Amino acid sequence: MALVGAEPIDVHALLDSVSESSSGATVLFLGSVRRGPDDGPVASIEYTAYVEMAEQEFGRILMEARDRWPAARCVARHQIGTVLAGRASIAVAAAAPHRREAFDAARWVVDQAKVRLPIWKREQFDDGRRSWREA
Amino acid sequence: MQRGGPEASRLSVRCRFFARYAEMVGCDTYRLAVPSGATVADAVATVRERLRGATGLPADPMVAVNREHARSDRVLTEGDEVAFLPPLAGG
Numbered sequence: 001m002a003l004v005g006a007e008p009i010d011v012h013a014l015l016d017s018v019s020e021s022s023s024g025a026t027v028l029f030l031g032s033v034r035r036g037p038d039d040g041p042v043a044s045i046e047y048t049a050y051v052e053m054a055e056q057e058f059g060r061i062l063m064e065a066r067d068r069w070p071a072a073r074c075v076a077r078h079q080i081g082t083v084l085a086g087r088a089s090i091a092v093a094a095a096a097p098h099r100r101e102a103f104d105a106a107r108w109v110v111d112q113a114k115v116r117l118p119i120w121k122r123e124q125f126d127d128g129r130r131s132w133r134e135a
Numbered sequence: 136m137q138r139g140g141p142e143a144s145r146l147s148v149r150c151r152f153f154a155r156y157a158e159m160v161g162c163d164t165y166r167l168a169v170p171s172g173a174t175v176a177d178a179v180a181t182v183r184e185r186l187r188g189a190t191g192l193p194a195d196p197m198v199a200v201n202r203e204h205a206r207s208d209r210v211l212t213e214g215d216e217v218a219f220l221p222p223l224a225g226g
Contacts, residue, residue: 119223
């Protein structure tokens with residue numbers, strides 16, 4: 001499964017791919033397009049990526065997670081293209097024998113993805129305005 | 136020491152622009168000829184001179200060469216892919 005792609009995120013496929021009978025804990029993180037009071041009337045976000053580099057970097061992050069938490073299994077995916085408000089743009093699943101490793105690994109992968117993946121987003125508002133949003 | 140004629144003293148790299156930077160310069164890719172021994176900083180300066188709209192690029196933008204982050208003093212080689220990366224904003 002590509003780590004970065006235009007297909008909607010298949011949560012069940014991610015969970016299936018980390019599922020193992022030795023795992024007592026599974027954490028699923030979904031980062032979704034937000035339409036909160038501080039964000040304005042965001043209808044959707046259009047994500048663009050330097051796909052080749054983002055794939056490479058995401059793979060590297062997952063390998064580093066494996067080194068940090070050898071007992072944990074992590075998978076992840078970032079959707080690009082248009083993602084509607086309320087829908088997930090990034091997902092990370094982590095399974096481990098115990099919950100602490102699963103939580104820690106999932107959180108670390110998400111945090112790294114936010115700062116290392118060459119991905120950009122442009123918000124589209126209800127009135128049709130579009131605006132690049134930089135972290 | 137360079138050998139050969141003027142052709143041998145230049146090399147060609149492929150510049151790529153993303154997101155806001157692509158809008159700014161009006162293209163996704165641009166083939167750039169630079170002198171042999173040119174660095175990332177030289178490529179950035181040349182792009183800023185040649186491409187309409189590129190003066191809006193930072194003087195020292197985040198750049199990746201062949202999909203790896205690169206410092207401004209990195210020396211380029213023939214066929215390198217030089218990517219101009221706006222501040223990252225995934226997630």
